[in-house]
Amino acid sequence: MDKEKILDSLKQHISSFAATVDKAEVGTVIEVGDGVAKLSGLTQAVADEMIEFANGAYGVVLNLESEQVGAMVLGDFSTIREGETVKRTNRILSVPVSDALIGRVVNPLGMPLDGKAAISSKEFYPVERIAPGVIQRQKVDQPVQTGIKAIDAMIPIGRGQRELIIGDRQTGKTAIAIDAIINQKGKDLICIYVAIGQKESKTARIVAKLQETGAMDYTIVVNAPASSPASLQYIAPYAGVAIAEFFMDQGKDVLVVYDDLSKHAWAYRQISLILRRPPGREAYPGDIFYAHSRLLERANRRAKEFGGGSITALPIIETQAGDVSAYIPTNVISITDGQIYLESDLFYQGIRPALNVGLSVSRVGSAAQLKPMKKVAGKLRLDLAQYRELAAFAQFGSDLDEATKKQLERGKRTIEILKQDQYQPASVAHQVLAIYAVSNGFMDDVEVDSVRRFENEMTEYVDQSARELVEKVESGDWSDETADKVKKLIEDFKQVWSK
Amino acid sequence: MKRVSPGQLARQLFKALESSQEQDLVIQVFAEQLVRHRLRRHLPQILRALETLLDEKEGLVKAKFTSPVEVTNHLKKQVEQAVSQAVGKRVELETHQDQDLLGGAVLKIGDTVYDASIRTQLAKLKLSVENYG
Numbered sequence: 001m002d003k004e005k006i007l008d009s010l011k012q013h014i015s016s017f018a019a020t021v022d023k024a025e026v027g028t029v030i031e032v033g034d035g036v037a038k039l040s041g042l043t044q045a046v047a048d049e050m051i052e053f054a055n056g057a058y059g060v061v062l063n064l065e066s067e068q069v070g071a072m073v074l075g076d077f078s079t080i081r082e083g084e085t086v087k088r089t090n091r092i093l094s095v096p097v098s099d100a101l102i103g104r105v106v107n108p109l110g111m112p113l114d115g116k117a118a119i120s121s122k123e124f125y126p127v128e129r130i131a132p133g134v135i136q137r138q139k140v141d142q143p144v145q146t147g148i149k150a151i152d153a154m155i156p157i158g159r160g161q162r163e164l165i166i167g168d169r170q171t172g173k174t175a176i177a178i179d180a181i182i183n184q185k186g187k188d189l190i191c192i193y194v195a196i197g198q199k200e201s202k203t204a205r206i207v208a209k210l211q212e213t214g215a216m217d218y219t220i221v222v223n224a225p226a227s228s229p230a231s232l233q234y235i236a237p238y239a240g241v242a243i244a245e246f247f248m249d250q251g252k253d254v255l256v257v258y259d260d261l262s263k264h265a266w267a268y269r270q271i272s273l274i275l276r277r278p279p280g281r282e283a284y285p286g287d288i289f290y291a292h293s294r295l296l297e298r299a300n301r302r303a304k305e306f307g308g309g310s311i312t313a314l315p316i317i318e319t320q321a322g323d324v325s326a327y328i329p330t331n332v333i334s335i336t337d338g339q340i341y342l343e344s345d346l347f348y349q350g351i352r353p354a355l356n357v358g359l360s361v362s363r364v365g366s367a368a369q370l371k372p373m374k375k376v377a378g379k380l381r382l383d384l385a386q387y388r389e390l391a392a393f394a395q396f397g398s399d400l401d402e403a404t405k406k407q408l409e410r411g412k413r414t415i416e417i418l419k420q421d422q423y424q425p426a427s428v429a430h431q432v433l434a435i436y437a438v439s440n441g442f443m444d445d446v447e448v449d450s451v452r453r454f455e456n457e458m459t460e461y462v463d464q465s466a467r468e469l470v471e472k473v474e475s476g477d478w479s480d481e482t483a484d485k486v487k488k489l490i491e492d493f494k495q496v497w498s499k
Numbered sequence: 500m501k502r503v504s505p506g507q508l509a510r511q512l513f514k515a516l517e518s519s520q521e522q523d524l525v526i527q528v529f530a531e532q533l534v535r536h537r538l539r540r541h542l543p544q545i546l547r548a549l550e551t552l553l554d555e556k557e558g559l560v561k562a563k564f565t566s567p568v569e570v571t572n573h574l575k576k577q578v579e580q581a582v583s584q585a586v587g588k589r590v591e592l593e594t595h596q597d598q599d600l601l602g603g604a605v606l607k608i609g610d611t612v613y614d615a616s617i618r619t620q621l622a623k624l625k626l627s628v629e630n631y632g
């Protein structure tokens with residue numbers, strides 16, 4: 001488009017602009033402080049409506065009382081003065097949505113934070129929306145491959161599922177979520193990473209990593225950092241899921257990571273207490289459960305007749321000293337369809353991802369697992385459970401029979417296979433091969449220290465010599481013939497490797 | 500004790516004043532109660548609420564007319580008449596000069612603002628150009 005054309009079309013746009021009288025209902029600020037304002041007037045205001053303050057900041061109506069309205073301020077509240085007028089906008093709190101959001105870092109109101117151009121969008125989606133009902137849903141039947149062996153094998157996640165990632169600080173919760181996002185390359189899944197109350201440095205590092213791995217091509221980052229007002233932190237996850245709904249309405253699959261809901265609960269607690277809502281357990285407001293359940297219920301796998309698409313949610317909760325029975329962790333555990341439980345003890349033992357396989361579950365994902373994975377992983381879980389039992393028992397005695405020793409050795413190698421470096425997601429076929437090899441005893445004569453080297457070299461070997469077979473497994477084929485071929489392939493590799 | 504709002508206090512006082520013969524006594528008792536319950540700081544809000552109630556009773560509407568040029572008495576009368584015709588009530592018009600409006604005028608009737616100022620129009624035009632394309 002040349003300059004003249006742009007100018008012409010702009011001129012036309014400006015000349016067609018009609019001056020109209022702007023009619024608005026106004027109220028007055030009675031009191032303002034700590035991100036919350038009390039207003040008089042605004043008798044027609046509705047809950048969740050956006051209001052505009054004299055300094056240009058927006059607010060959201062939260063409390064409708066007989067003589068005043070309580071609102072939280074989204075933005076700078078330091079220049080709002082008592083007695084100033086407040087305007088109703090007649091618009092429910094909503095975020096601008098468009099395909100142009102992909103690859104961008106935005107705040108919960110859809111404003112860019114990455115220093116790039118403004119995002120033009122004609123559509124707005126309400127931040128609060130009722131979750132789809134039973135009729136509109138379909139059962140979870142497609143997998144989300146996280147690329148993490150321990151998760152894809154034993155705690156599989158399906159599209160439309162809500163899987164909690166829970167653990168203490170510094171146990172690798174975010175790492176799991178980011179690995180899952182990185183692994184979605186070419187898998188037709190749009191990812192939304194919602195950072196709530198995180199340090200800007202951490203979010204910047206994550207964005208840089210996503211860019212480096214090419215994951216920003218299908219990822220949106222919604223950022224409400226620790227320095228932003230509690231109101232923005234509070235609406236961030238709802239804004240994130242609203243954006244997800246926009247893509248789901250196009251029939252697409254979306255993965256949303258909420259990092260993390262503990263800080264979201266803190267932000268909501270702060271707002272509620274300043275609004276003088278009565279505190280309950282741990283000083284959280286009475287509707288904190290509803291705050292999380294209405295958010296996570298919006299994750300769903302929608303039936304084809306209703307447009308298809310799905311929203312998978314990976315909420316993250318940070319526990320204090322491993323206490324999963326605190327208020328917020330129990331709430332979110334009960335809402336989600338399973339949890340991935342990370343432990344600092346395991347982390348320091350060098351088992352990374354520091355997954356506690358015994359306590360982690362996925363209640364719906366197994367239906368979505370690929371057939372080869374289902375076949376090989378069933379045995380894995382059992383092996384690990386037996387190993388743990390024996391390992392605890394074997395600490396007391398030294399005289400162990402041959403079978404027990406063998407099982408212990410197998411267990412050690414299995415644990416070794418489940419270790420995985422950060423940012424190194426593995427494809428399904430590679431996972432299946434590794435797990436098949438260890439649980440069928442092909443690694444029994446490999447030193448424990450060399451297990452990971454064996455795995456890496458085996459992966460390289462099969463990629464070079466049996467591309468077709470890898471693709472077959474990847475597509476979900478696990479017929480006897482394929483299984484035999486896999487077995488033969490691993491045997492062949494061992495011949496080469498031993499030498 | 501549940502917190503009583505200034506509006507509730509004002510309504511009660513208004514009712515009492517309407518029904519009572521001895522208005523001075525009512526006001527005295529009200530003032531004493533305010534002091535006793537430490538509600539004195541709400542006095543400005545109570546007065547404002549009383550004023551609104553009184554206006555309502557008398558069928559009076561408060562309006563505010565802001566324009567960038569000086570509002571002449573003649574213009575004020577015209578606006579007053581027009582507003583009073585539109586809402587069907589008596590109008591108490593306050594005028595105000597604000598050069599930041601650039602042109603046009605802003606009229607506030609009760610809680611509703613009709614903004615026909617050039618400043619707002621320009622802001623709208625700016626927004627529409629920004630979002631254009």
